[in-house]
Structure formats: structure tokens, C-alpha cells
Amino acid sequence: MRKVGVLLLNMGGPDSLEAVQPFLYNLFSDHDIIAIPRLIQKPVAWIISHVRAKKTMTYYRYMGGKSPQKEQTLEQAQKLQEVLGDGFLVKVGMRYWHPFIEEALQEMESYPLSGLILLPMYPQYSRTTTGSSFNEFDRVFPKSQMSFLPVVKIQHYYDHPLYIQAMVENIKENLPNWQDYFFLFSAHSLPISVIKKGDPYQFQTERTVQLIMQHFPGVNYALAYQSKVGPVKWLQPETEKVLEDVIKRGVKKVAVIPVSFVNEHSETLYELDYQYGNMARSLGVEDYVRIPTLRTHPTFVRCLADLVLSHALQHQLIGN
Structure with missing residues (x-):
């Protein structure tokens, strides 16, 4: 089969x-x-x-001497495999460390496959994330024994109803009294030059936040960007600056919500939890809550499964 x-x-x-x-x-x-x-x-x-x-x-x-991203992505793959069943084979390919995309393809070569679906763990598309992974795949795939197979690339799912639902459920599950908090959405930043060349990341991130906030009427919120590197101009405003400003304006309860991340890593565990959390407490915030990333949230796994199944049907990799 x-x-x-x-x-x-x-x-x-x-x-x-x-x-x-x-x-x-x-x-x-x-x-x-x-x-x-x-x-x-x-x-x-x-x-x-x-x-x-x-x-x-x-x-x-x-963070304990390493990034947890590999283990968490493997857990996501395992949960997705359980939902999809025996007709699918789910593997993980990383861009900058093991298991590399090429290693994942080599592992898949021993299975009889009818096609490949590429599913990025980036809900919002950017050439620097999804685009880079696709480009690396395109470099190594022709050398694999599966180079004759059809390939389907899922570009984004920033506005997928189940992704939005998962984000909303995750916030409410971790913040039952959400009405009392200022919501600070934090996304990984990008150089302005990338956006000016047509990268849709900023628009898609803003749209994600808009769709989430439809479920939280009356809550004040902001979207900001973190993890700037180098001297060039990056997306504004910066998460650290917005956090400082709202606390100085008298906000006592802040919920920080990672919006472009679905796994924990240095940007969440170190920047948001340690650096920004300590800064917020030093400025007198009463409650600083960082909402965890989606990881294997059941609704998020359902979203991933829906993406895979709908694309497999659309491209006739499986029967109706």
C-alpha cells in the first residue's frame, strides 16, 4: 500500500x-x-x-543546554501521524540542524509513497522561513530516489479556521480570567527591506491577530515584533518597547501571546519568559503571563490534519 x-x-x-x-x-x-x-x-x-x-x-x-524544538516538532509529527493513520507517513525535516531536510528524505526513501506534502511549522508565510525551507527542499530533492514523485507545498495557514480556533482555545485555557488582561501579541521580526520586496508576512500576521481578537471583545491589545538582529531597520513596534510603554501607562496585567511560533525555543523561553518577564516585573506589573505555544494542542493537530487531507485530495494523492 x-x-x-x-x-x-x-x-x-x-x-x-x-x-x-x-x-x-x-x-x-x-x-x-x-x-x-x-x-x-x-x-x-x-x-x-x-x-x-x-x-x-x-x-x-x-534553557537547559539545548533547544526543545526538535523534540516538540517530533511530538507534533507523532500526533499528526496518529490522526492521519496508516495511509500517511509523517517525518520531520529541519532547516539548520538535525534532522536536516535531506536526512528526512533519505529516511522516507524506504517507503512506497504516492507523493509528498510539505507542511511548514510557520502559519504565516515568509521567504525567510517557509520560503527558505522550500528552497532547501528544491535543492536536495532532485538527488533523492523519490525525485519522480509529485510534491505539494502548503504555503500558509494564518487564517485557517482551526488554527484561529486553536489559538483562541489555547489563550482561554491558560488565561481563564482573560477579560482582565492586556494582550500583547509577539511575532518574530523581519527587516523592512524584506517586506518592501513583497513578503506577505506582516499582513498575514496582522490578519491572524485580527481574527483571534474577534473572540475577545473589549480586550485591549497590540501586535509587536521581537528578535531583531543587526543595524538595519526591522518591523516596528518592538515587543520590549510596547511592553514597557503599557506598564508605564498603568497596565497591571499583561498576557504575552507568541503569534508566529508553534514551538518553544530561545525566542519564547529566553526572550519572552526571562528577559521581558523580568523587565515587566521590575517595572511593577502585577501579573505577567506568557501564553505557551500551540505545540500538540488537539485543535492545532486537527488543523494540520485538515491541511494535509484537503491538499492530498485536491492534488489527487488520495482518492475521494
Whole structure:
């Protein structure tokens, strides 16, 4: 019996302190993220990764010596596999650390497949995330033994009803008295130059927040951006600045909601929990709540399954 292959695509993270520098090297070698002239990209990436490694290790020491993203993405794959059943084969391919996309494809080669569906763990599309993973897939797939198979790429699901429902349920489950809080949505930032070239990430992120807030009438909220790197102009406003401003204006209860992340990693566990949480408490906030990422929330898993099944049917990878 042939199966439909499903490849969950994610960024990946270092699985040890020793992996921090090579992980950063892979990240900064990616032309989709940093458009350095290709001739010098790898030497520059080597320099940046060595300069930043020591500081970045501080984050991962606080997190227990590694990123939890690999384990959490594998858990998502397992839950999705359980929902989809035997007609599908779900694997994980990471962009910057093991298991790499190429390694995942090699693992899938031993199964009889009728096609492949690429499912990014990024609800909102950006060329720096989903686009980069697709480009890497396109580089390595022709070398695989499955290069004859049809491939379906799921571009985004920022406004999928089940994704919005999962976000709403997750907030209410972790914040029963949500009416008392200011909602601060935090998304990973991007350089303005990327947006000006037509990247839809900002619009899609704003739309996600609008759809979520339809379920929370009367709640004051803001969308801000975190994790800026380098001197160029990035999306505004910055999460840290908005948090500081609302507390100084007298807000006593803040719920910080990661909106572009579906797994925990340094941006949530270190930046949001440790850095911004400590800052908020030092400014006198009474209650600082960080809503956890969706991970294996049942409604989110249903969303992923619906995406896979609808695309498999649409592209005739399975029968009606």
C-alpha cells in the first residue's frame, strides 16, 4: 500500500551547547535570510557565528543546554501521524540542524509513497522561513530516489479556521480570567527591506491577530515584533518597547501571546519568559503571563490534519 509522505518543515535548533556555533553558521549561510554576496557569504557566516556563539550559549544554558524544538516538532509529527493513520507517513525535516531536510528524505526513501506534502511549522508565510525551507527542499530533492514523485507545498495557514480556533482555545485555557488582561501579541521580526520586496508576512500576521481578537471583545491589545538582529531597520513596534510603554501607562496585567511560533525555543523561553518577564516585573506589573505555544494542542493537530487531507485530495494523492 502506497502512502502519502508528509514532511513537517521547521527551523531546528542546537541540541547541545557544542552545536550552537555550527547551527548559527548554517543560519547565517542562508541567503534567504541574509542577502550577503554569495561569494563571501560562507566566510562572513563563519565570522558571525563565532562572534555570536558565546552570547547565544547563554540563552541555551538558561534553557537547559539545548533547544526543545526538535523534540516538540517530533511530538507534533507523532500526533499528526496518529490522526492521519496508516495511509500517511509523517517525518520531520529541519532547516539548520538535525534532522536536516535531506536526512528526512533519505529516511522516507524506504517507503512506497504516492507523493509528498510539505507542511511548514510557520502559519504565516515568509521567504525567510517557509520560503527558505522550500528552497532547501528544491535543492536536495532532485538527488533523492523519490525525485519522480509529485510534491505539494502548503504555503500558509494564518487564517485557517482551526488554527484561529486553536489559538483562541489555547489563550482561554491558560488565561481563564482573560477579560482582565492586556494582550500583547509577539511575532518574530523581519527587516523592512524584506517586506518592501513583497513578503506577505506582516499582513498575514496582522490578519491572524485580527481574527483571534474577534473572540475577545473589549480586550485591549497590540501586535509587536521581537528578535531583531543587526543595524538595519526591522518591523516596528518592538515587543520590549510596547511592553514597557503599557506598564508605564498603568497596565497591571499583561498576557504575552507568541503569534508566529508553534514551538518553544530561545525566542519564547529566553526572550519572552526571562528577559521581558523580568523587565515587566521590575517595572511593577502585577501579573505577567506568557501564553505557551500551540505545540500538540488537539485543535492545532486537527488543523494540520485538515491541511494535509484537503491538499492530498485536491492534488489527487488520495482518492475521494
